[in-house]
Amino acid sequence: MSLAVPPSRSVTVRVPAKVNLELIVGPLRPDGFHDLATVYQAVSLYDDVTVRPADDWSVTVSGAEAHLVPDGGDNLALRAARRLAEAAGIEEPVGIAIHKEIPVAGGMAGGSADAAGALLACDALWGLGTPRHALEQLAGEIGSDVPFALAGGTAVGSGRGEQLAPVLARGSYQWVFAFSDNGLSTPRVYAECDRLREGRDVPPPQPTAAMMTALRSGDAAALGKALVNDLQPAALSLQPQLREVLELGSECGALGGLVSGSGPTVAFIVPDAEVALDLAVALAASGLAAGVKRATGPVHGAQVVPGPSVTRVD
Numbered sequence: 001m002s003l004a005v006p007p008s009r010s011v012t013v014r015v016p017a018k019v020n021l022e023l024i025v026g027p028l029r030p031d032g033f034h035d036l037a038t039v040y041q042a043v044s045l046y047d048d049v050t051v052r053p054a055d056d057w058s059v060t061v062s063g064a065e066a067h068l069v070p071d072g073g074d075n076l077a078l079r080a081a082r083r084l085a086e087a088a089g090i091e092e093p094v095g096i097a098i099h100k101e102i103p104v105a106g107g108m109a110g111g112s113a114d115a116a117g118a119l120l121a122c123d124a125l126w127g128l129g130t131p132r133h134a135l136e137q138l139a140g141e142i143g144s145d146v147p148f149a150l151a152g153g154t155a156v157g158s159g160r161g162e163q164l165a166p167v168l169a170r171g172s173y174q175w176v177f178a179f180s181d182n183g184l185s186t187p188r189v190y191a192e193c194d195r196l197r198e199g200r201d202v203p204p205p206q207p208t209a210a211m212m213t214a215l216r217s218g219d220a221a222a223l224g225k226a227l228v229n230d231l232q233p234a235a236l237s238l239q240p241q242l243r244e245v246l247e248l249g250s251e252c253g254a255l256g257g258l259v260s261g262s263g264p265t266v267a268f269i270v271p272d273a274e275v276a277l278d279l280a281v282a283l284a285a286s287g288l289a290a291g292v293k294r295a296t297g298p299v300h301g302a303q304v305v306p307g308p309s310v311t312r313v314d
């Protein structure tokens, strides 16, 4: 057996999408963000982020929506990799290859997932062994959803969403996601939320007792009833047809449905595989959704995919 010439070192990290089971939005802060009380759940829709040493910093994207993702310095994965390099004093550029399954601008934190993937992959490639809390700190500086993409599972987010706390959550849930053709910009949805609430007193955000009880019980029906998203009226205002998608879910037996994060993806929790299939077929036939996928949650956060670090030729 001989080493291929040149030996190619690469690290691949698989990172899940998220859905916000609960998203309570507080008042607009002076820094332009909103304080949140949110419950994140990681679901089994994944992007794969591969990094390898290269002459220059670069990123390539594959997958059906690759054309929607910036391939320059604006790419969140590239920003994350450079940020870690700067923090660790690394001067070795990497080429990043992203395979996207998570919808772009879909409210499922796809860009955040790629940033978390790049942080973990570069940490492994460069052998840094960065302490977890330091990686989480960097993640939070890159975007509010990035720390959760690292962590996965089910967790409560506070601050602007970047401060995570564990939550007692039982059970595994089946999800059906209805995708939209047109993404929604996260800042635009928050701005629309502010516009719709103008003149109203907005209290500091608190997780609801109904959600905490549902999570403790592991009861999918209770969880379905407790789903709540304060950004939903704003997303519906910007994309009114999402209302029909939500209605179709309840007609087909979903236990609950809501707009995922800032939308426009709609997430349904379903009792079993039969309802999942019925709903997926109904959504596809209705022409209301650009795509439909089934997933389960909670799943792990960002993880290195085991594999050879050196390509060998036998």
Ligand SMILES: C[C@](O)(CO)[C@H](O)COP(=O)(O)OP(=O)(O)OC[C@H]1O[C@@H](n2ccc(N)nc2=O)[C@H](O)[C@@H]1O
Binding pocket: 020, 023, 032, 033, 034, 035, 036, 038, 107, 109, 112, 142, 143, 144, 145, 146, 159, 160, 161, 186, 187, 190, 261, 262
């Ligand atoms: C909608 C959610 O996905 C729910 O988890 C997140 O709040 C969005 O998180 P994200 O995409 O990581 O957002 P960031 O990149 O941190 O912020 C993008 C923009 O969203 C708005 N933003 C975000 C988070 C937050 N708590 N309040 C906000 O108002 C701000 O306009 C901000 O400039």
Ligand SMILES: Nc1ncnc2c1ncn2[C@@H]1O[C@H](COP(=O)(O)OP(=O)(O)OP(=O)(O)O)[C@@H](O)[C@H]1O
Binding pocket: 068, 069, 070, 074, 075, 076, 077, 098, 103, 104, 105, 106, 107, 108, 109, 110, 111, 112, 114, 115, 145, 183, 184, 186, 261, 262, 263
């Ligand atoms: N690696 C990336 N993947 C996807 N989008 C990226 C990436 N890097 C930068 N972006 C930009 O970020 C924008 C938002 O994309 P993203 O898929 O993260 O939205 P989202 O899932 O709605 O985000 P969130 O749920 O965190 O609010 C895209 O329109 C794109 O211009």
